[in-house]
Amino acid sequence: MLKKTSLYNLHLELGAKMAPFAGYLMPMQYGKGTLHEHLHCRSHAGFFDISHMGQCLILGDEAVHEIGQLIVSDIAGLKAGEQKYTVLTNSDGGIIDDIVITRIDSGLMIIVNAASKDKVFKYFYSHLSGRCCFNELTGQSLFALQGPAAAAVMKKFSAQVAELSFMQACGAYIDGIKCNVSRNGYTGEDGFEILVGNHYAEQVARLLLDEDEVEPIGLAARNTLRLEAGLCLYGHEIDESITPVEAGLHWLLKKNHDQFPGADKILAQLQYGAEKIRVGLLVDSKIPVREGSIICNSEGIGVGYVTSGSFSPSLGYPVAMALLDPYTVDLGNPLYAQVRDHRIEVAVTPLPFVPHRYYRKNGDAPA
Amino acid sequence: MSDLPDNLKYAKTHEWAQVEGDNIVRVGITDFAQEELGDLVFIELPELGRKVAAQEQCAVVESVKTASDLFSPVAGEVVAVNDALVDAPEQVNDDAYGTWLFCIKADDLSELDALMDADAYQQMIEQ
Numbered sequence: 001m002l003k004k005t006s007l008y009n010l011h012l013e014l015g016a017k018m019a020p021f022a023g024y025l026m027p028m029q030y031g032k033g034t035l036h037e038h039l040h041c042r043s044h045a046g047f048f049d050i051s052h053m054g055q056c057l058i059l060g061d062e063a064v065h066e067i068g069q070l071i072v073s074d075i076a077g078l079k080a081g082e083q084k085y086t087v088l089t090n091s092d093g094g095i096i097d098d099i100v101i102t103r104i105d106s107g108l109m110i111i112v113n114a115a116s117k118d119k120v121f122k123y124f125y126s127h128l129s130g131r132c133c134f135n136e137l138t139g140q141s142l143f144a145l146q147g148p149a150a151a152a153v154m155k156k157f158s159a160q161v162a163e164l165s166f167m168q169a170c171g172a173y174i175d176g177i178k179c180n181v182s183r184n185g186y187t188g189e190d191g192f193e194i195l196v197g198n199h200y201a202e203q204v205a206r207l208l209l210d211e212d213e214v215e216p217i218g219l220a221a222r223n224t225l226r227l228e229a230g231l232c233l234y235g236h237e238i239d240e241s242i243t244p245v246e247a248g249l250h251w252l253l254k255k256n257h258d259q260f261p262g263a264d265k266i267l268a269q270l271q272y273g274a275e276k277i278r279v280g281l282l283v284d285s286k287i288p289v290r291e292g293s294i295i296c297n298s299e300g301i302g303v304g305y306v307t308s309g310s311f312s313p314s315l316g317y318p319v320a321m322a323l324l325d326p327y328t329v330d331l332g333n334p335l336y337a338q339v340r341d342h343r344i345e346v347a348v349t350p351l352p353f354v355p356h357r358y359y360r361k362n363g364d365a366p367a
Numbered sequence: 368m369s370d371l372p373d374n375l376k377y378a379k380t381h382e383w384a385q386v387e388g389d390n391i392v393r394v395g396i397t398d399f400a401q402e403e404l405g406d407l408v409f410i411e412l413p414e415l416g417r418k419v420a421a422q423e424q425c426a427v428v429e430s431v432k433t434a435s436d437l438f439s440p441v442a443g444e445v446v447a448v449n450d451a452l453v454d455a456p457e458q459v460n461d462d463a464y465g466t467w468l469f470c471i472k473a474d475d476l477s478e479l480d481a482l483m484d485a486d487a488y489q490q491m492i493e494q
Contacts, residue, residue, distance in 0.1 A: 017405075028405075033460070034431045035406040220405065220432055286409050286453070288429050311408035311431055318408075340411075340427070 005051035006141045006201035014209075014216050021219055022114035024052040029218035037221040038313040041187060042354070045147035046217035046225075047208050054117025055137040055195070056110050058124065062131040063107035070127060071101075072244050072266065074254035078103040083167040083182055086252050087244050088120065093262030093269070094240040095247065096123060098232060102169050102182060107132070109180075111142070111193075113234045141201035146191030146225075149213035151359065154181070154192055157207070161192060166358040174204050183359060186222065188229025188352055190359045227308050227319065230280060230351030236291060237278055237307045237321055245269040246323065248278040248351070276304060276323040280351040281337070283309075283318040285344040289337040295322055295346065296336050303328045306337065312353060319353045320346070371397075372464050376440070376479050377488035380422075383464065384440040384482060390473045392441050396428060398463040399492045404430040407456040412448040413469055419445065421478050426468055428459070441478045443471040 002025045005011075011018060016027035027049065029037060040046060058067055068075050073086035080103050088096040097116040102109040112120045117136075124134050145153060155162035158172040161181040169182035177200045185191035196204045208214050217225075223233070232238045238247045243266050245253075250270055258267060283289050293306040309320030320337070329335065329348065336343045375383040381400035385393040401407065409429040419425045419439040426437040447470040452458060458466045473479075483491065 033406045035408075224431060287411070288409060288434070290434065311429075313431070 003052075005049055006198040007049045007051065007205055010202055010205060011049065011216075016216070016218060022052055024114065026052060027216070027218045028220045030216050032215075034218065034220040034224065035313045037215065037217045038224050040215050041147045041189065041217050041221065041225055042314055043148065044213040044215070045145055045149040045153055045191075045211075046187070046221070047205065047214050048144040048146065048217050048222055049141070049205070050144055050193070051141040051201070052114040053142055054112040054114060054120065055140060055142065056112070056121060056124065057104075057107060057133075057135045057137060058110065058128065059107035059133040059135070060131055062129065064103070066128050066132050067101070067108055067110075069259050070123075070261065071099075072249075072257070072260050073252045074257040075101060075103070075108075080105050081169050083169055083184060085167070085184075087238070087249060088123070089244065089260060089262040089266065090240055091261045092241075093243040093265035095234075095238040095242055095244060096120065096240060098234055098238060100184065116234060139198055140195045141198050143194045143196070143201075143205060143208070144185050144187075144191060145194065145208055145214065146185045146187040146189045146217075147213075148189065148357065150189070150191040153208065153211045153213055156211070164192075165361040166190075175207055177204055179204065186229075186231060187225035188231070188354055188356045189225075190357050221313075223308075224310050224313055227310055227321065228312050228314055228352065228354040229356060230321070230353060232278075233308060237323075242276075242323070243269060243274065246274045246276050246278065273326065275325060275327075277326045278307070279322055279324050280349045280353060281306070281309075281320040281322050281335075281346040282349045283320060283337070283344060283346050285318065285342070287339055287342060287344055288318040289320045289339055289344060289346065293320075293337045293339055295324060296338065297328060297330070298333050298336070301328065303335065314354050321351070324348070371485040371489055373485040375464070376482035376484065378438065378440050378482050379491065380436075380438045382437055382440055384479060385467075386476060386479065387470075390443070390476055391446065392443070392471045392473050392476070392479065393467045394437075394440060394469055394471065395467045396437065396459060396463060397488070400435075401460050401463045404428060404433070404435060406431050407459050410452045410456045410459070410468065412450070412452065413439075413445045415445055415448060417445045419443065419471065428456070437468070439471055440482055441471055441473040442475065443473040446470050446472045
């Protein structure tokens with residue numbers, strides 16, 4: 001039985017094409033289509049219902065210390081209202097999930113992937129001591145408002161949230177409704193994520209959607225937006241067999257923080273290199289190179305595989321991310337992707353494909 | 368639901384076929400198919416002169432999401448392809464029945480009898 005978010009009826013009213021995703025019936029696209037939605041988010045603002053994602057609270061004085069031992073990042077210095085993107089790792093250094101942690105006065109609020117939430121919540125339950133109180137939150141909806149117009153839209157409802165810097169959160173009232181708003185997202189654009197009680201979810205969604213700049217965006221465009229932004233998607237670029245170093249997430253690691261599962265392997269990879277590494281690929285063809293395509297060098301030897309690939313609506317040509325063996329990749333020599341009977345030249349390129357436009361106040365260190 | 372043109376024949380793999388003079392069969396994809404696929408970003412057309420069997424895979428339409436195979440509704444030879452679609456695949460989204468992909472000179476037009484008429488196809492996609 002597929003679950004529905006609080007906005008299910010609104011999605012239908014907006015003409016969404018619904019499809020199953022991670023146990024939920026979610027909007028894949030609305031009437032104007034994925035390309036339009038994608039470009040609208042890049043040029044104006046997009047509204048996303050992401051209430052399928054898992055939310056939990058970990059409360060108590062030991063919450064920071066105990067969660068800190070399950071993740072590769074150091075959250076000891078996180079102040080209330082600050083957020084951290086990080087990963088949970090297993091004892092082999094593989095990624096259990098990628099999560100966003102918000103420090104709150106009484107502990108931590110954590111957002112996990114929809115498809116991982118049962119697994120991650122069980123993991124928390126079995127790894128946290130009785131000195132932490134674990135609570136899954138099911139009474140709140142989660143939305144994202146993303147794009148260059150997002151800040152101006154939010155400012156109409158709350159001057160306070162428009163002042164947030166990237167990866168900061170605060171409580172705020174939107175038209176008198178209590179919400180928790182953070183400045184982050186999954187598109188590479190400036191934007192916000194908004195937590196609101198399910199009872200008021202539709203009211204807040206309609207307020208945002210009533211704004212001229214805002215249109216609803218489905219999960220299909222959410223995927224192409226995050227691909228252009230070079231962001232990992234769990235089950236594609238990252239999973240239990242891929243380490244943070246391999247996934248290009250070494251920047252999450254903090255010097256002298258070595259008390260987390262799989263630290264031996266991960267820290268050794270950091271020092272000596274990994275056998276595979278996530279890269280961006282520019283595709284010299286109109287033919288999209290998709291997940292699962294094998295990447296070969298000019299001698300026809302396999303050097304890796306594509307983890308995500310699609311047409312890039314912003315750039316107008318296909319792009320992909322891949323896990324490649326760094327020792328066999330000679331950047332002077334061409335690489336090829338096999339798609340049906342075509343051998344398509346691809347070039348390793350720095351990520352992101354489309355520059356991030358996060359809003360950081362002066363003096364804030366990059367999160 | 369849009370009204371389906373009743374001068375076309377429909378395949379269960381969502382191609383439409385239109386018979387023209389001289390055993391030429393013009394082929395496109397149905398409005399239902401373009402709607403399901405979403406925005407098309409690439410169309411791979413068959414080579415001119417290629418001989419195809421009935422129900423042989425001979426073209427690919429790619430949307431943002433996925434790549435989907437197309438099949439020839441009849442056996443014969445590819446005698447024309449709509450090259451304009453290489454640079455403008457969205458024409459299929461805009462007008463699925465007005466936008467052809469390729470033409471086959473059929474060996475045996477009676478093979479088209481195995482396809483559906485508009486009513487039968489309508490029934491199939493409503494299920």
